[in-house]
Amino acid sequence: MVEFKDIYKKFDKNEVLKGINLTIQNGKTTAILGPNGSGKTTLIKILLGMSHPNKGDVLSNASSIRQNWTYRKNIDYLPQIANFPENIKVKEIIRMIKDLRNQKTRDEELITYFGLAPYLNIKLSNLSGGFKQKVNLVLSLMFDSPFIILDEPTSGLDPVSLIKLKELLKKEQSKGKTILITSHIMSFVEEISDHISFILDGKVYFDGSIDQLKSTTGEPNFEYAIANLLKDNHA
Amino acid sequence: MLKILKYSFFDLVRSRWSYVYFLFYLLLSSVLLFLNNNISNAIITLLNVVIVLVPLIGTIFGVMYYYNSQEFTALLLAQPIRRRSIFMGQFLGVAVSLSLSVLLGLGIPFALYGLFQSNVIFDFLILIVVAIVLSFIFSGLAFNIALSNSNKIKGFGYAILLWLFMAVIYDGAFLIALVYFQDYPLDQFTLFATLFNPIDLSRILILLKLDISALLGYTGAIFKDFFGTLTGSLVSLGVLLAWVLLPSWRMLKVAQRKDF
Numbered sequence: 001m002v003e004f005k006d007i008y009k010k011f012d013k014n015e016v017l018k019g020i021n022l023t024i025q026n027g028k029t030t031a032i033l034g035p036n037g038s039g040k041t042t043l044i045k046i047l048l049g050m051s052h053p054n055k056g057d058v059l060s061n062a063s064s065i066r067q068n069w070t071y072r073k074n075i076d077y078l079p080q081i082a083n084f085p086e087n088i089k090v091k092e093i094i095r096m097i098k099d100l101r102n103q104k105t106r107d108e109e110l111i112t113y114f115g116l117a118p119y120l121n122i123k124l125s126n127l128s129g130g131f132k133q134k135v136n137l138v139l140s141l142m143f144d145s146p147f148i149i150l151d152e153p154t155s156g157l158d159p160v161s162l163i164k165l166k167e168l169l170k171k172e173q174s175k176g177k178t179i180l181i182t183s184h185i186m187s188f189v190e191e192i193s194d195h196i197s198f199i200l201d202g203k204v205y206f207d208g209s210i211d212q213l214k215s216t217t218g219e220p221n222f223e224y225a226i227a228n229l230l231k232d233n234h235a
Numbered sequence: 236m237l238k239i240l241k242y243s244f245f246d247l248v249r250s251r252w253s254y255v256y257f258l259f260y261l262l263l264s265s266v267l268l269f270l271n272n273n274i275s276n277a278i279i280t281l282l283n284v285v286i287v288l289v290p291l292i293g294t295i296f297g298v299m300y301y302y303n304s305q306e307f308t309a310l311l312l313a314q315p316i317r318r319r320s321i322f323m324g325q326f327l328g329v330a331v332s333l334s335l336s337v338l339l340g341l342g343i344p345f346a347l348y349g350l351f352q353s354n355v356i357f358d359f360l361i362l363i364v365v366a367i368v369l370s371f372i373f374s375g376l377a378f379n380i381a382l383s384n385s386n387k388i389k390g391f392g393y394a395i396l397l398w399l400f401m402a403v404i405y406d407g408a409f410l411i412a413l414v415y416f417q418d419y420p421l422d423q424f425t426l427f428a429t430l431f432n433p434i435d436l437s438r439i440l441i442l443l444k445l446d447i448s449a450l451l452g453y454t455g456a457i458f459k460d461f462f463g464t465l466t467g468s469l470v471s472l473g474v475l476l477a478w479v480l481l482p483s484w485r486m487l488k489v490a491q492r493k494d495f
Binding site for chain 1: 238239242246304305306307309310311312313314315316317318492494495
């Protein structure tokens with residue numbers, strides 16, 4: 001279980017997170033939603049220890065992640081923008097990360113699943129955005145960790161790959177994995193997640209299941225329910 | 236950390252610039268040795284080149300490598316690896332590959348020429364040690380600059396300024412001070428000020444070992460008195476070591492706190 005406790009974060013004068021309290025339950029799929037720039041990625045980076053909160057703490061299995069790095073062994077993280085070293089082949093980066101983490105992998109399986117086999121010898125700088133994202137997915141999911149964090153996993157994917165990703169995630173869910181996603185594709189979120197956390201103005205504005213969200217807003221359609229949350233706030 | 240070091244090292248070794256750097260030293264020292272036919276003279280000429288070029292390449296390479304590998308660093312940061320290991324590994328990768336270029340570029344021609352039969356092998360060793368230490372010092376300083384400046388242009392600017400200051404401006408200001416205060420006894424001050432610039436310190440170390448300190452007059456004698464002794468050698472080596480350790484320490488501290 002992961003717990004965010006009163007997280008504050010500002011960049012220069014821009015206060016992005018103003019006291020986030022959030023619990024990510026084990027074995028569930030939680031979607032963090034919010035408008036652009038609401039701090040979703042920042043929150044994930046804080047969880048991974050890549051950014052440090054100005055105030056507050058994150059607990060992973062009841063112990064603070066501060067000055068700790070071993071908890072990341074149980075996390076698979078898909079970054080939002082697939083930035084790779086340019087002059088390196090797909091095969092090489094997969095081998096490199098495997099070597100660095102030294103954990104059991106299922107890269108072969110994922111490479112076949114996403115149809116990356118013919119591209120293994122191509123340099124990353126010559127890949128299209130969609131294929132970069134597929135490499136990104138293989139890199140982050142190959143360790144079969146119990147906790148998966150996906151930051152905009154759908155970006156750049158064609159419809160066929162998107163369906164494949166959904167099927168893969170459903171398989172992971174059935175294995176009892178904890179999944180944390182952010183996405184702007186509402187149909188994807190609705191299909192995949194059990195739990196919604198909506199961030200607005202640096203605070204958790206809504207935290208509950210999709211059904212709860214629909215009943216609170218009185219909107220039977222998920223996409224409209226989310227839009228309703230935004231509108232109500234601005235009214 | 237060793238794995239990161241390995242990847243950074245091989246990444247750099249495969250790059251064209253490492254070869255250019257290596258070939259430059261190879262060519263220069265071959266030409267000097269085989270056309271000049273005098274090992275001592277070759278060492279002195281190389282000293283003058285090494286002392287300016289090694290810091291310059293060290294700073295530029297360090298800054299360039301840091302900025303170029305930012306993406307990879309971000310990828311590494313999300314992995315279960317200590318931050319310390321990531322940055323220390325990258326820094327050592329740069330420093331070791333630069334040192335190797337100098338070591339091989341200078342070492343091969345000298346070995347072929349018959350360095351091992353000559354009596355100046357010790358002088359040559361000092362030249363190599365100084366070149367390696369300077370590579371470590373300046374790539375360490377470069378990593379510090381790059382870590383503290385997310386703006387690449389600024390980072391490069393500061394790096395060049397640092398080199399310019401250490402290699403040129405420091406000496407200039409120092410000389411002006413000496414001329415201006417020439418009525419006062421400045422020997423102690425000169426000695427002291429030399430310790431604060433790794434480039435000057437390296438130059439003095441080699442010059443004294445080459446026994447041309449007589450050319451430096453009275454100050455040279457004072458220098459010889461200090462640096463020529465065991466204490467002096469130890470102090471200067473200690474200061475050079477501090478120039479490696481302090482920037483590495485700061486680099487790790489800054490990296491630990493930085494948001495990526």
